[in-house]
Amino acid sequence: MQNTRFLKNYKALQVILILIFTIYPSITNASEVNVYSGRKAKLIKPLLDQFQNQTGIKVNLVTAKSDALIKRIESEGKSSPADILITVDAGRLDRAKKMDLLQSLSNLPVIKDIPKHYIDKDNKWVALSKRIRTIVFSKENIKNNYIKDFADLANEEWNQRICVRSSNNIYNQSLVASLIANYGEKNTEKLIKRVVENFARKPSGNDRSQIKAVAKNECDIAIVNHYYYLIMLQSNDADQREDANKVSLTFLNQESTGAHVNVSGIGITKYSKNLENARKLITFLLNKKSQEWYAAVNYEYPVLESAKTNELLESWGKVILDEKNINQLGDLNSRAVKLMDRVGWK
């Protein structure tokens, strides 16, 4: 027994030693860039790998929730290894900017090619791709689609017919934030209250669950991001394809404010130690080929206008987008959340 105990201690010691050696990270070498990404590895790493292969600059990546990463950059302060922050909504980048964690991109040449709504007004971040929040509706139960505006969802005829996920989700929060920007808080609250009364069930699940619910006649309208519908349509799961085929997607507010759009975006941290590499990486992510990758892989719209989109996206033609208030979404997020609490959007 004494022997095993000794062996156990010895092994523990070994493990601790190994850990101590792994603890010391690679000491900053000249050609690397450190990325904190709120965008999932699956949806960013292939591009980062391409960058690494082309330039020889090593890309180090950590992915987690954007808010946690922002908190991490804040507490790491001047010693933070992060050079780049990527998030999946404009509000989070705005937050990082307001906490003074980002630096200006103003003299980055590639920025000139991007439409101005997709760049922070102080040049602290730039968008990478666009996501449109809109509705799908049941082909069977809504024959002639006459829902033109988000406000139409408040009509009594949709009572018990709308499905949407929880208001914990950032997509819903920024949707409501954009309504506040367009119509003011009071009007938005009235509108959302009526929309919530039209919910067919308690919000749960994710965007795909809502599309499925429409396909299964649990509701007739679902509020979703456009790309989930396309992903389901192209799925190799026959059930998902079948569900997606039972619904149609329509873009809202085409004759008024434009459809609600949010972006995934990128910024350089204030204390970046690999500034040149970080700038090269942003330039790379905004080039035509990288931009086309978003459309090809995740059906997102590129921000670079010359970049081609996917055939399916192409088939929808030009969509009018509510671009002018992207810069305000961050500011309004907290008010949107409280508003949804007040009207009982769970």
Next chain:
Amino acid sequence: MVPFIFLASSIFFPFNDNWIHIIDNVLYDYFFNSLVLALGVGFCTFIMGTVTAWLTSTFHFPFRKLISWLLLMPLSMPAYIIAITYVGIIDSFSFLPDIRNLPGAIFMISLVLYPYVYILARGAFLEQSKELYENAQILSASQLQIFLKVSIPMARPSIILGVTLAAMEALADFGTVEFLGVPTFTTGIFRTWFGMNDTVTAIQMSSLLLTIVFVFVFIEQYSRKKVRYDENIKTQSKLNYKIISNKNKFIVITICLLPLTFGFIIPFVQLIYWSFFLSNETWDNEFFQIVNNSIFLAFCSALIILIISVLVTYVKRLNPNSITNKFMQIITLGYAIPGPVVAIAVLIPFATFDNFINQVLISKFNYSIGLIFSGTFFILIFAYCIRFLTVSSRTIKSGLDSISLATDDAAKTLGANTQTILKKIHFPMLKTSLLSGFLIVFIDIMKELPLTSILRPFNFNTLSVKAFELASDEKIVDASNAAIMIVLAGIIPVVLITKNILGKRNKV
């Protein structure tokens, strides 16, 4: 200790307007749902865990060995994965009841957490002596009476521990309840942090949650303060398995198979189906690198946590009234704090310290060493300790409590010092508890998500992070490979430990 002081100190920050908003609109919902969730999970895991533990440790029936280790398997299934999987199944069969509600959440979480109770209760039942049962039988008690009046009360510390762990984990859960549309205290904490960008209120809410848990745990401990659960009449003779009729064998097997089928077989088969027929993910080198990372990290961390818990538990046994002991009671409540909150609670102090070191180094030597603590595995393992020390130290403590102090005294009279007692008496007797503690922590770390994802160093991916990223991107089908590997990796220690628990019995 520092992270807890940090959390507690949040109470002294000024309370802002968001509190008024929260109290007016959502606090009641959060409080009610969290309370029902914790009690419901506590109750369900108690029933599932103790009944299966008692059946497998009392009766002789075919496949008993196999079933008794399979019953542990649901533990390695992350709760949000099982919830998404079931919703997927229910979507395909419309006659099944909807689980997107509070009872559904209780059921889902209980299905994967009852093994906490099972493993601890089973350990306790197996340790109970034959004499007790014989005495009860002499008093003509039926099997059921023995179970209710002897086995359960005798195993109370272990059972309560398992139930508490399950309830605390349910309280800290985010992914499952969010997916099933049940707003709880924890979803509220994240809503306040992420949605309202108000970290202070979010941390204050965590402190409040922690206080409530503390009160519950305190009441439970107080209620059995004077009672010690060691057996003075402990002998070598352990129970033999009862022989039962074929009809009863059938009933026993069916009962045991219920939680197993729902908690493991059904979701696992669904995952395998997805993985083989629909997943776009490949089993490439990168994937196996991730498997390696996960197992290595979980193994090392579980070992370190085990060693610390042994030390801590011993300090407690040797000086039951020391201050360290009181601190430990607080630290071990770490299990009820949501992961991301633990993450910032460890990140902020360590990063501040790192920055201080760097400042000094730069001013004296013009050299920066980088983040020694907060940018490395150190902080991750430290955070795991905060989170999981509860599990392992309490598992060990419940084992240690069943060794009577008289045994120690007897050894001392025979001239043994503390070290010898530890090596020759406690360690052999505690082997089961140590292994259980290690197993639970290992599996928990394998499936742990928020700490791993927030605090890990660059380019270090794990199975749980991969599974969650795919699942939360609504690609549950692609997440199946990673989920399957988490479960398979969990089997290794499960087999090891069961061999040990069973081996012990078979020798007698």
